[in-house]
Every structure is written in C-alpha cells, then in structure tokens.
Amino acid sequence: xxxxxxxxxxxxxxxxxxxxxxxxxxxxxxxxxxxxxxxxxxxxxxxxxxxxxxxxxxxxxxxxxxxxxxxxxxxxxxxxxxxxxxxxxxxxxxxxxxxxxxxxxxxxxxxxxxxxxxxxxxxxxxxxxxxxxxxxxxxxxxxxxxxxxxxxxxxxxxxxxxxxxxxxxxxxxxxxxxxxxxxxxxxxxxxxxxxxxxxxxxxxxxxxxxxxxxxxxxxxxxxxxxxxxxxxxxxxxxxxxxxxxxxxxxxxxxxxxxxxxxxxxxxxxxxxxxxxxxxxxxxxxxxxxxxxxxxxxxxxx
Amino acid sequence: xxxxxxxxxxxxxxxxxxxxxxxxxxxxxxxxxxxxxxxxxxxxxxxxxxxxxxxxxxxxxxxxxxxxxxxxxxxxxxxxxxxxxxxxxxxxxxxxxxxxxxxxxxxxxxxxxxxxxxxxxxxxxxxxxxxxxxxxxxxxxxxxxxxxxxxxxxxxxxxxxxxxxxxxxxxxxxxxxxxxxxxxxxxxxxxxxxxxxxxxxxxxxxxxxxxxxxxxxxxxxxxxxxxxxxxxxxxxxxxxxxxxxxxxxxxxxxxxxxxxxxxxxxxxxxxxxxxxxxxxxxxxxxxxxxxxxxxxxxxxxxxxxxxxxxxxxxxxxxxxxxxxxxxxxxxxxxxxxxxxxxxxxxxxxxxxxxxxxxxxxxxxxxxxxxxxxxxxxxxxxxxxxxxxxxxxxxxxxxxxxxxxxxxxxxxxxxxxxx
Numbered sequence: 001x002x003x004x005x006x007x008x009x010x011x012x013x014x015x016x017x018x019x020x021x022x023x024x025x026x027x028x029x030x031x032x033x034x035x036x037x038x039x040x041x042x043x044x045x046x047x048x049x050x051x052x053x054x055x056x057x058x059x060x061x062x063x064x065x066x067x068x069x070x071x072x073x074x075x076x077x078x079x080x081x082x083x084x085x086x087x088x089x090x091x092x093x094x095x096x097x098x099x100x101x102x103x104x105x106x107x108x109x110x111x112x113x114x115x116x117x118x119x120x121x122x123x124x125x126x127x128x129x130x131x132x133x134x135x136x137x138x139x140x141x142x143x144x145x146x147x148x149x150x151x152x153x154x155x156x157x158x159x160x161x162x163x164x165x166x167x168x169x170x171x172x173x174x175x176x177x178x179x180x181x182x183x184x185x186x187x188x189x190x191x192x193x194x195x196x197x198x199x200x201x202x203x204x205x206x207x208x209x210x211x212x213x214x215x216x217x218x219x220x221x222x223x224x225x226x227x228x229x230x231x232x233x234x235x236x237x238x239x240x241x242x243x244x245x246x247x248x249x250x251x252x253x254x255x256x257x258x259x260x261x262x263x264x265x266x267x268x269x270x271x272x273x274x275x276x277x278x279x280x281x282x283x284x285x286x287x288x289x290x291x292x293x294x295x296x297x298x299x300x301x
Numbered sequence: 302x303x304x305x306x307x308x309x310x311x312x313x314x315x316x317x318x319x320x321x322x323x324x325x326x327x328x329x330x331x332x333x334x335x336x337x338x339x340x341x342x343x344x345x346x347x348x349x350x351x352x353x354x355x356x357x358x359x360x361x362x363x364x365x366x367x368x369x370x371x372x373x374x375x376x377x378x379x380x381x382x383x384x385x386x387x388x389x390x391x392x393x394x395x396x397x398x399x400x401x402x403x404x405x406x407x408x409x410x411x412x413x414x415x416x417x418x419x420x421x422x423x424x425x426x427x428x429x430x431x432x433x434x435x436x437x438x439x440x441x442x443x444x445x446x447x448x449x450x451x452x453x454x455x456x457x458x459x460x461x462x463x464x465x466x467x468x469x470x471x472x473x474x475x476x477x478x479x480x481x482x483x484x485x486x487x488x489x490x491x492x493x494x495x496x497x498x499x500x501x502x503x504x505x506x507x508x509x510x511x512x513x514x515x516x517x518x519x520x521x522x523x524x525x526x527x528x529x530x531x532x533x534x535x536x537x538x539x540x541x542x543x544x545x546x547x548x549x550x551x552x553x554x555x556x557x558x559x560x561x562x563x564x565x566x567x568x569x570x571x572x573x574x575x576x577x578x579x580x581x582x583x584x585x586x587x588x589x590x591x592x593x594x595x596x597x598x599x600x601x602x603x604x605x606x607x608x609x610x611x612x613x614x615x616x617x618x619x620x621x622x623x624x625x626x627x628x629x630x631x632x633x634x635x636x637x638x639x640x641x642x643x644x645x646x647x648x649x650x651x652x653x654x655x656x657x658x659x660x661x662x663x664x665x666x667x668x669x670x671x672x673x674x675x676x677x678x679x680x681x682x683x684x685x686x687x688x689x690x691x692x693x694x695x696x697x698x699x700x701x702x703x704x705x706x707x708x709x710x711x712x713x714x715x716x717x718x719x
Contacts, residue, residue, distance in 0.1 A: 004554075004586050005517040008309035008388040013578050017590035018549040021530045025603055025644070049578045050590070053543060054535040137379045144378040163376065164712045165402055165627050167409040168701045169549070170641045174710040188390055190381045 009197055013046065016185035018169060019148055020050040023130055023183050024057055026173035030130035030183075031088060033119075033301060034060040036072035037248040038205055039134025042194055043185055044079070045203050047132075059086040061131065063119050065111040065250045066093040067229045072248060075206045090122030110253045116299045120156040123180055130173070130181045133301050138190040142293035148187050154178035156299035182301075191246075195271050199264045211244040211262040222255025246271075307383075310516055313392040313407040313440070315431040316417030321448045325417065325486035326380060326393055327358025332493035333508065335382035358486075377407045386512040401660065401675040402627040404434050405715055409701070412516045413442040415507075420453045420483075424466040426661040432467070433660055436474035437623060437677065437717065439694055441519045443479045444510060451485040455498040473663065475694070478514075482507050520587050524691060525553030525561075526614065526699050527607040528643035533592055545576060545592035546601055551643065551698035553609070555593065556584040562610045563601050564689050569610055570597040604645035606689045606699075614699055616687040619652075622702065622716035623693075624672070624680045630706065630713065632672035638704040638713065642688050649704065653681040672714075682716070693717035 006014065020043075023030050032047060034040045047056045060083075062076060080087045092111050095101045100121065101114045123131060137144045147163055149171045164172055173181055186194070198205060216223035217236050224230065226238050229252050243256035244267075261270045292300075316322035330336050341356070348357045380391040392407030394400070408414060414435040418428050435443050445467055453459045460483045471479060482491055483502050490496035491506040505513070533545035555561075559572045574594040575582040585591045593607060601607070608614065626632060632651055640649035654670035657678040672678055693700030704714040 004522065005308060006589065007306035010578075011309045011588065014549060014588055014590040017578060018530070021547050021590070025531045050547070051533060052576065052592075053537070053540045053545075054533045055537075138381045141378075144380065145376045160376065165406045165715070166712075167406055167703060167715045168698060169410075170701065170703045172641065172703065172705055172710070172712045174639070174705060176710065188379070188381070190383070192383065193388075 009193065009200065012186070012189055012193060013049075013197070015188065016043075016046045017050040019171070019183065019185040020047050020132070022171050022173070023132060023185075024051070026171070027130040027181070029126070029128050030132060031059045031061040031126070031128050032056075032132045033134070034062050034076065034087075035134070035248065035301075036062070036069075036076050036206060037134065038194055038198065038209060039136065039186065041079075041134075041203060041205055042189075042197060043132060043134045044083070045201065046185060048083070056083055056085050058132070059088050061088040061090065061122060061126075061128070063090045063115050063122065064092060065115060066091065067111060067227070067250045067252050069206070069208055069225070069248065069251050069254075071206050071208050088122065088126055090118045092118045094118075095121065111250055112253060113295065115301075116156075116295065119301070120299050123156065128180060129175065130183055132183045132185065134186060135182075135184045135301060136189050136191075136194075137187050140292045142296055146184060146187065146296075148184055149173050150182045150184065151175065152180050152182060152299065156180070158182075158296050158299070160293070160297070192268075192271055195264075195268050199268050202264075206248065208245050208248060209267065211242050211259040211266075213240055213242055214256070215239070216241050216243060216256060220255065222257065224253070224255050225251055227251045307385075307387050308516060309388045309390065310413065310511060310514075311390045311392065311411050312413040312415060312444075312511065313394055313404070313411040314415045314417070315394055315404055315408075315434070316415075316427075316448075320417040320419050321486045322393070322417050324358050325415075325446065325448065325484070325492065326391060328486045328489055328492045329391075329508065330380065330382055331358055332489060333382050333384055377403050384508065384512060389511065401430070401434065401677070402625065404431070405438065405625050405627070408434060408438040408440055409697075409715070411438075411440050412519050413444060413511065413514065414440045415444050415446055418445060418447050418463055418467070420447050420449045420459055420463065423463050424470060428467070429470055429663070430660050432471055432474060432476070433658075433663060436471075436476050437625075439475065439697065439717075441477055441516070442514055443476050444507065445479065445481045446486075446507060447481065447483045448486050450483045450490060450496075450499065451488050455483070455485075455490075455496075457499070457501045460502075480504070480510060482510065521552035521696050522586065523553060524612055524614070524696060524699075525555055525559075525609040526551040526643075526691070526696065527555065527593065528645070528699070529601055529603055529605045529607065530644045531603055532601065543594065544598075545594050546607060547590075547592045548644065549590045550585060550587040552587045552696050553612075554584055554586045555591075555609075557582075560610045561595070561607050562613065563595075563599060564606045564608060564613070565616065565687060566600065566605070568597070568599040570595040570599060572596075604643075606643065606645075608689075614689045614691050616689055618684050618687050620682045620684065620688060620690060620702075620716075621655075621719045622680060622682060623719060624651075624678055624704075624714050624716045626672045626674055626676045626678075626714050628706065628711055628713035629674055630709070631674075632714070637707070639707055640682070640684060640688075640702055640704055642690070642702040643699060645688065647684040647686055647688065649682050649684045651680050652683045655679040655681065679719070680716075690718050692719060 095118045215226040244259045394404045394407035484491040530548040576592040656665040691699040700718045702716045
C-alpha cells in the first residue's frame, strides 16, 4: 500500500478539525460543552489542534449539576488555565433556587433532566448560537440519527424527523434569531476510537477513568459512588471496591465497573474486550427504551 | 502499544426491510462480534415480546420510536464496526421511493454501496433506482448482494440470471466497479463466513470483499484543490507575522515550495509551510486538515481556493448540474437560493430545468419541469459570482453543491456539477 493514505484515526481527526473550523467560520458565538468527560476532553484537544498556533477561539461551558466528582472540577479548572480560555458555568442549583426547575423526589431522583433547562437558559443568557458537544453516534440509538450540524428551534428542541440533509462536507449552519445549533465533531468516533486516540496523543484525563479504590453502592447493576448526595435504602450497603468509570456525569447516577486497568494501555485492552456498552452503566438511559430520544427532543446534550 | 494504521471504509446500504437490509446489517455486526451484550439482551427481550423465534437481528438497527412502531427506517442511521483489517462506517438508508433524499445523503460520502436484491423477485424497480443513485453519486464500488438464497434452494441459476439482468441494466450507468455476492443474511451465508451451501460461488464473502477492496485511489490525487475555510492569525509571541490558511485538502497534494495560485484573485505565491494536526509537514494530501502559509503577503479569505498554478479549476457563473430536490416545498421558478460550494457561498437562481428523470425507468421527462421532493433533474444554475468548479465525476468535493432556501434556512437541493 502507498504511504499516501490516512489511518482511520487520522481521517477521523481531520474530519473533526474540519468541522470545528467550520463552526468558527459559520457562527458568531460558539462554545464547547465541557463535562469533564473523555469525549469533551477529546473535542477540546481537537480544537487546540484545529486553531494552532492561535488559541481556541471558543469559551468552554460547563453545565454543573452540583453533584460533581471533585476530581472533575479540579481537572476542569486546570485545563481552563492551561488553555487560557473563558469558562461559562450554568448551575442547576441556581435553576432550582430560582424556581426554574423542581428537584425530583425519591430514591432514584437525579438532576439529569434538570440540566436541560439550565443548559437552554445559559445558551439564551450568553447568546450562544452553537454549542459543540462530544456526542457520538455509536453511543445510543437516537444518537445514531444525529447530524454533525444539528438544528435546534427557538425552544431548543430537536426534531429528528425533520433534520436537514447533510451531504458531502457541506454543512448548513443557517438559523433564525433565537435558534441555535448543536455540533458534534466526533460523531463518527466509537468509544474504542476515543480511547485509542487518547492513548496515541497521550491526552491527560481525570484519574477517575483509571482503576482506583472507592466507596461504592451496588445499584441498577453497577457500582454507584458513595457521596453526600446519595440516599441509601435499608438493603444497600457501602463497600470498598477497585473500580473505574467508563463515562463521567452526575456523581449520583454514574456507575463504575470493577477493574484492574490503572493505565491507559490497560484501559484500551479492557475496552476492546468489553462486552457491554459504556452507557449500560448510566441509569439515566435505563429509564425507558426512548429515554435518550425523549431527552434529546427537549434539548438535552 | 502500537495502534494499527488501518483504513476507514464508508459504505451505504440501500434496500427495504423486505429485502432483509436490517437483517444483513445485524448479521454483519453480530458475526463480526460488534454487538454488545446489553444491546443483544435488549433485542432478545424485544424479539420475545413481538413473538419471534430466536433473535430478530433486524431490531438492532431500529432507531427512533416511530421507526420501531412502523417497522421502517425514516432517516439515515450510522453504524460502526471494526475488524482487524479495517474500520467501517455504515450509512443505513431507507429504500422507499419517498426517501430518495436520504439515500442520496447516505451515499454522498460512501466508498461503496451495497444494493440488496431479494433472490425470489430479481431486479425490480427499486433495484434500478438504487443503482441509478449509486451511479449518479459516483460511488466508486457497488456490491450487489442477492439475498435470501436459502429461499431459492441456493440455486446458481437464479443468481446468474439476476446477475445478467442487473448487468444489462447497469450497462447504461456509470459504475466503475460492480461485484455480485449470493448471500443469506438470515442464516449468515457469505456475509462474514463463507457459505457451505453454495460451493459454486468462488469469490469471498461480503465482509472479506469490504476488507480487501482497494480504496486508497477513490480520492482524486491529481488535481490539487484547497478551499480556504478560515484564516489563522495568532498574533502572539513567536507567531506575530504568521498567517495560516486553514482548510481540508479536497484533492491532490501540496508540498512546501509549490508554486500556487489563489483564486479568484489570481495572485501567485509559493507554499512556505504546512501545519498538519501533528506539526510541520513537508507534504500533505487529501483528506488532511492543514494550515498553509504562503511566501507572499496576499489577501486570502474564506471561500477562496489555493490551487497549483499549472492545474486550475474552471471558473463559471453558469453551471449545469444534476439536481436532487430534497424538500417538501417545490422549487420556485426563478427564485434565489443560497448556494454552498466548498467553503464558498453565493446567491443562485435556477435558470432552466432541462429535463427530469423518471428514476425508475431512467427516462427523461421534458414536459413537467416542476421540481418536487425526491426529483432528480438536469438544470442550469446562474450564480452572482463565478464558482471554482470541477466536474463531479472527477472531484466529489469541488463538484458538489447544495441550495438553501432563505425563507426557511433548510437545505432544499443537492447538486452534482456536470
């Protein structure tokens, strides 16, 4: 084979860089939605490359549920300092305090759905016309239908049956006042691609992804970290396990898996042998067959 | 740890639920071990609820609620799998006539198209439509899978007859590379594993074909085209005078020192540096995203194109295109649309509809020139300023364009320059 071809990771990298530059060219006030998870870290890393030697021309926006892993916040603040970009925080706690949303009740209450209001409020307040996310089409069946440039109406809603056709590499980012776009530069990446890329590029990630000892509770078929936000019932018991997280989100619903993988190499090996999808440990997706589709229609990430 | 330098192959699948398209995709994913346990469990439980025996692999590709309820595919869905040889992206497109727009969308970036034929029915109108669209979009490789061979006793004669039917029809089309494979998606014959029921078939199963077909020549490596996306001016220490033209190489090669011309201004310069995703490069090629720096300080902005001085695209305000209409609102005569072509944007008008295709028979219709959803027609466009174009058959990225309706901001048409 000739040397004039790109490996799949190089091709995905160039595709993502193209999309990020297209965002910068087509929108007035884009931000990167930054959760502290590996996907948004990879998107941020790609943005650094897309605009080098200029710095990233976007702010990072974090929708803070208030139920954080302390490690995530420390990681976020360090990264912001390194990149020299602005951080915008949308706070779910503030949305609750202002009466914009009401906290869910009961043991399995989470702030997952409440994030939608906080996110849309922040988009409106900061006049954001494009929110760049780390969503991938392999994550979930509703996401498999998502565009790179995904239009949201003035209520922030996604209309999956009326999406703009997306052909070749021509991306239509036109919108009317009050509407915005979600853009997903790593749409075509799989979980495995993300890990291989993190390894290849030696990208720094929060230590939570590596196996570590932690106090956890067995709930919904995964190990939920013990935290001040967790309400235990009588049958639940806090134990210490060596675990790691495959995704990072709200600490009350992000389940870990038992693992010995404490280096990036070991994670890549473990993921390639894995027989469960990563969102299998997210109780937000387990609520119903349409859980993701319904949340996305309302304006979820 | 060494990360494999495998290539990426994008393919589209066209066919209806009845042809077993979803089953085929399910089979590819299942037999290549790309389905996770929790996904399989979910499918098993749904299969039981619906009263199927065993696992209905077709359920794996169901996406939106309406699709599950109606048992159809409404929109393009993307699926991913990897083998030790390649990474694959499947654009799973609906087969119904009303979804021509989705088939065109899914095919626009594909290296290969899989066309499914039900062995019991042979070449039908839908097959012809799929082949026509594959040809129109110049998909480099077409793989015709004759499915449900188990229902025709794995008969070689049935397969050969269908093959001849298809070849007779395809002679009128522009398809560079066609292959035929007899399969049973339901039983797995010739999908991932070689069929024991069809010893008369000597070539490889579908997955083997996808893994080994030569694709690195699919991209145009001759005509150097670099549409400028944005200009990088860091104005920080070490880069005070740096001005990088950022973009993705649409086709061809660029080397440091190359004599280049910036269009439409026509100013010439040499390439001073090329920055790739991983630093300085001596040469770069499609489809890499890079930033080019020129020796001379000339005015370059988004929408311009940097080309090699001895190989220029055509510059024209009058463009003939094959246009696929993608919107419920029909084309308005002499209305102005926003036209996107590479990183360039213009106003454009449909000056004349020359003819429309009956996409089932490929006949030209000249007396009905209203462009409605899913219509494919040959039209003349007029733009306010010249476009820098190549023929679509030579260059997918400088030969393609879309039209946007300014009243709705929707993408209403896709055009391939003739």
